[in-house]
Amino acid sequence: MAIQLSLRSGTLTAALEGEIDHHTARELREEIDSAASRTKPKKLVLDFSKIHFMDSSGVGLILGRYRLISQWGGKLYVANLSPNLERIVSLAGLKEICTIYRRDENEQESNQ
Amino acid sequence: MNKKAINEMEISFPSYSSNEAFARAAIASFAAQLDPTLEEICDLKTAVSEAVTNCIIHGYKDSIGIIYIVVKLYENRQISVKIRDKGCGIADVQQAMEPLFTTGGEERAGLGFAVMQSFTDKLTVTSKVGKGTTVTMRKYFSRRLTSNEQG
Ligand SMILES: Nc1ncnc2c1ncn2[C@@H]1O[C@H](COP(=O)(O)OP(=O)(O)O)[C@@H](O)[C@H]1O
Numbered sequence: 001m002a003i004q005l006s007l008r009s010g011t012l013t014a015a016l017e018g019e020i021d022h023h024t025a026r027e028l029r030e031e032i033d034s035a036a037s038r039t040k041p042k043k044l045v046l047d048f049s050k051i052h053f054m055d056s057s058g059v060g061l062i063l064g065r066y067r068l069i070s071q072w073g074g075k076l077y078v079a080n081l082s083p084n085l086e087r088i089v090s091l092a093g094l095k096e097i098c099t100i101y102r103r104d105e106n107e108q109e110s111n112q
Numbered sequence: 113m114n115k116k117a118i119n120e121m122e123i124s125f126p127s128y129s130s131n132e133a134f135a136r137a138a139i140a141s142f143a144a145q146l147d148p149t150l151e152e153i154c155d156l157k158t159a160v161s162e163a164v165t166n167c168i169i170h171g172y173k174d175s176i177g178i179i180y181i182v183v184k185l186y187e188n189r190q191i192s193v194k195i196r197d198k199g200c201g202i203a204d205v206q207q208a209m210e211p212l213f214t215t216g217g218e219e220r221a222g223l224g225f226a227v228m229q230s231f232t233d234k235l236t237v238t239s240k241v242g243k244g245t246t247v248t249m250r251k252y253f254s255r256r257l258t259s260n261e262q263g
């Protein structure tokens with residue numbers, strides 16, 4: 001399990017790598033929360049492009065980070081879910097609380 | 113599915129959360145004998161991960177106990193996975209299985225049973241308060257065409 005955090009003009013990006021289950025989610029949560037609480041970003045991007053396995057603990061991870069950054073009005077973005085992960089996320093109806101996108105879609109957006 | 117299993121295996125291990133990855137990998141590796149598709153294996157691993165996690169964080173909440181798993185393979189590419197704990201048990205199984213229901217606090221999504229249900233073909237849950245919980249999942253892997261049949 002690995003995580004790379006980067007902050008750029010008010011956006012905190014957490015690039016996650018490996019497998020997300022209840023065991024690994026704890027470490028991810030601690031790393032993201034300590035960075036987010038320190039920097040209070042307007043946008044938090046969780047990038048799943050290098051996650052090859054995730055169970056519902058990953059949904060809990062997303063929900064928990066939403067609650068955290070909502071405290072200062074931050075917005076949550078969930079990026080690059082594989083089709084398998086998308087199926088789990090769709091069970092939770094997360095679309096109401098965050099923006100879900102693929103990298104190519106986003107780049108098109110920012111080009112417009 | 114009352115037929116005799118063509119192969120079976122049992123594992124048991126203590127409810128350390130580090131064993132979540134071990135359990136799903138072990139079962140996926142045994143199930144590979146039925147030559148499932150990548151997606152079918154991924155679904156099975158996800159469902160197993162949910163059931164094992166539940167034993168660890170709910171069944172044996174404040175302690176470490178043993179998790180027992182029995183996997184059976186059948187003809188026609190069927191598999192059954194039984195995952196059991198001797199933990200606290202569930203008072204109201206129907207309520208527990210409702211999507212989004214959780215007693216696990218902020219970091220739980222309450223989607224474990226919903227995932228098991230949608231990622232396998234049959235889910236049975238039996239539980240007794242103070243005795244423990246048994247989850248049985250069955251999955252039918254698709255019949256792949258052999259090169260002969262494809263002609
Ligand atoms: N093995 C178990 N032992 C005791 N309680 C359980 C067990 N499995 C599930 N439960 C109960 O059912 C609820 C729902 O489980 P689940 O759908 O996996 O969601 P979550 O694990 O996110 O809470 C749990 O919060 C717990 O109260």
Ligand SMILES: [Mg+2]
Pocket residue numbers: 162165166223224225
């Ligand atoms: Mg669960």
